[in-house]
Amino acid sequence: MSRNHPAVFRDPDACTDYILSKVGKNIVLGLALGLGKPNHLANAIFNRARRDPSLRLKIITAITPEVPGWSSDLERRFLQPILERVFGGYPPLEYALAVRRNNVPENIQVCEFFFRPGAFMNHEHAQLNYISTNYTHAVRDLMDNGINVAAQLVSAERRPDGRESYSYSCNPEVALDLVPAMRRAEREGRPVAIAAQVNRNLPYMYGDSEVDPCEFDAVLDHPDYEFPLFAPPKESVSTQDYMIGLLVSSLVRDGGTLQIGIGSLGDAIAYGLIARHEHNERYQELLRRAGILDRFGQSVQRYGGTEPFREGLYGCTEMFVDGYVHLMRHGIVKRKVYDHPVIQRLVNEGRLKEEITAAVLDELLGAGAISAKLTEEDATLLGRFGILSPEWRWEEGELTNGTLRIPADLNDAKARRELEAHCLGERLQNGVAVHGGFFIGPRSFYQALRDMAPEERRLINMTAVTYMNHLYGDEELKALQRRHARFVNTGLMVTLGGAIVSDGLEDGRVISGVGGQYNFVSQAHALPGGRCIIMIRSTRGSGRHTTSNVVFNYGNITIPRHLRDIVVTEYGIADIRGKTDREVAEALVRIADSRFQDELVRQAKAARKLPADYQIPDAYRQNVPERLEAELEPFRKQGLFGPFPFGTDLTDQELILAKALRHLKDATNGNKGKLLQLKPLLASLAPPAEAKPYLERLGLEAPKDAKEKILQRLVTHALAATGAV
Known part of the structure; x- marks a missing residue:
C-alpha cells in the first residue's frame, strides 16, 4: 500500500476503525512513554476492546501520567483547587484507571517497563505484567511482543510551502528506531498500523524529531482533541x-x-x-x-x-x-557538538573554532576529511557545517552561487584565494548543545x-x-x-x-x-x-x-x-x-x-x-x-537555597499551608489515634484572625459539624507550630 499521504481522521473512533481494519482483532499497542501518549486515541482503542470481548488488546508502555489524588478530606481541601488549576482539561487514560481500580477486562493486558515511581506498588495487574528491560532494548522487546500498532502524540507546524510537518517533539526516543523496525516486519508479512494524534500544545522540536507525515498510516487531527499537556508541578528542594x-x-x-x-x-x-x-x-x-x-x-x-x-x-x-x-x-x-568525527576532533583540540577562517580548509585537508580537488560530497560536508556559505554549491568541478564560478581546487592558488574571499561562511553551523x-x-x-x-x-x-x-x-x-x-x-x-x-x-x-x-x-x-x-x-x-x-x-x-x-x-x-x-x-x-x-x-x-x-x-x-541545616542557614538568610529555586505552581498561601499540613502529617504520622489524642489540646484553641485566609482556602472558616471543627483546630495548631500565625 502506498503511504504518500496518511489517512487523516477528525474522530478517534473512526481512526480506531481504520486501525482495526489494518491489523485485525489481536492488537498489541505500543504507546509512547510519559508525555507523548495520544490519550483520546488510546482511550478509543481501550474502550473498543472493553466493549468487544472478541478483541484481544495488549498495551505496552511506560511512565503513565496520572493526575494525583488524595487520601483524606483535609488533603482534598488542599489539593483539589491546585489539581484543577494545574491539570484541568487533561483527559485521564482509561487503561490506567482500570489498572488502579483493579477492573482490567480479561481480554486486555497492560504492561509497563517503567512505572511512575511508587505508583503501582500495590496493584496486582501492574506488578504481574511489569517488563524489566534496559531502555535501549525497548524496541527489541516491543518487536518480540508482536507489536502491530504504535501510537503517540505529535506536534505540527506549517511549512513555508503550506504543507504540514510533524515532530515527535517530546518522544522520539523509541519511535525513531521502532517505526523502521515495524516497517521491516510489515514487508515480512506482519500487518501494522502506525498512528499519531496531533496536539499543537506540544513544543515543535527540530532535528531528528521532525518526521514526514507519510511515516504514519493514520493521523487524528482535530482541535477538539488538543488537550493541555500533563505538567507535574515542581517538587520542593530540601x-x-x-x-x-x-x-x-x-x-x-x-x-x-x-x-x-x-x-x-x-x-x-x-x-x-x-x-x-x-x-x-x-x-x-x-x-x-x-x-x-x-x-x-x-x-x-x-x-x-x-x-x-x-x-x-x-x-x-x-x-x-x-x-x-x-x-x-x-x-x-x-558546548556544542557536531555529528562528524573529524569536525568534532578538531573542535576538541581547539584547531577549529566557531568563527570560520581559511585555516579550517587546511585542517580538514590534513585530517583527510576533504580532498584537494573538492568533490560534491566534500562541498556538501562543508555546506552542512557552514564552512561554505549556503548559496554556494558544487557543479561539475566548480563552486557556484549562480553568478560566479570558481574551480573547486584547493591546489589552484588563484581559485583558493577566490574561494576564501567569496565562499566561506561566517560561523560553524548545526552544532547541538543538548541531545x-x-x-x-x-x-x-x-x-x-x-x-x-x-x-x-x-x-x-x-x-x-x-x-x-x-x-x-x-x-x-x-x-x-x-x-x-x-x-x-x-x-x-x-x-x-x-x-x-x-x-x-x-x-x-x-x-x-x-x-x-x-x-x-x-x-x-x-x-x-x-x-x-x-x-x-x-x-x-x-x-x-x-x-x-x-x-x-x-x-x-x-x-x-x-x-x-x-x-x-x-x-x-x-x-x-x-x-x-x-x-x-x-x-x-x-x-x-x-x-x-x-x-x-x-x-x-x-x-x-x-x-x-x-x-x-x-x-x-x-x-x-542538624549540621547541614546550620551550614546552609547563613546562605538562606542571603536569599539562597529556597524551597523552589526555579519557581512553583503553588501560591504563597499554598506554600505556607503545605508546610503546616506536612508538619501535621509528621506529628501524627498518619495515625488517627494520635489525631484523637490532640483533640483535648485543641478544644480551646480558637483560630486567630491571621489564620482566617488559610482556613477560607480550605473551606474551614465556618465549621458545619464536629469533624470540620476538629480539622479547623488542627490546621490552626499546625499554622501556629510552623510560625505562620
Missing part, C-alpha cells in the same frame, strides 16, 4: 537534596558532558552549577564551611572543579528536563520551549534513546562528543559492597524500573574519562521511623557491585570504582548518617569486610541533619 546537588556540582568538569534527571535532585544539581558559575565566592565559601574540600577535595580536584564554567557543558541525557533550560539561560550548557530522548516537566518548561526562537530550539536535538544511552554505532564520534562525561542518576539504596538499589523492593515489588540507568553506568565505564555518579539520600522517613539508605546488604539490586563508581549522599562523596571491598565499605560508611554508622560497621566486621580494629575517623562522625 536541605538533603541541596547538599547532594552541591557535591555533584563539584564533580562536573568544565568542557565536559552532563546527564541529569527529573525531580528535586535534578533541580539541586542545576542550582549548584549555577551557584558555582555565578556566585563563585559564596559557592566556594560553602564548600569550605561544610568541610567538603577538606574531606573530599581529592575527588573534586581529580574529577571536577570549583571554578566558573568558561568552555561550558554539553548535555547528553535520556530525559531532557527543565534544568537544562536554566543551565542554557545561565551560559553553562553551551535528549524524551521530556516531561512543569508548565513553565513547555512554555520556555515554545518561547525559544527556532535557532535556539535547534540547539536541542531530541533523538533516539540508542544515541544517548549507549556507544554502539558511531563509537568514535560519541566518545569525542562525550568527553569528561558525568552521568548522574538516582538510587534508593546502596550496599556496603557498592551495589545500587534503584527499581524495586526486597520482596520483588517494582517501584519504578531499570530504565536507562544501567545503560549510563556501563557507558561511563566504557568512555575514557567517564564517570557515573549515583545520588543516594542517606536516610528516608522521619523521627523514630527514620531508616538508613546505606545498608550492609539487600535482596534486590539494580546495578551490581562490579559496576560501582561514585556514590554521593548529602554527607559526601564515595569514589569506589576499582577499590577493594574494605575501601568501598570505609568510603560508604563515611557518607552514611551517623545514627546508623556503628551498626553498619558492626555488620561489615562480622562479614570480614572491615578489620576488627576499624574505627570511623572523627571527621565523619558528625553526619546529622
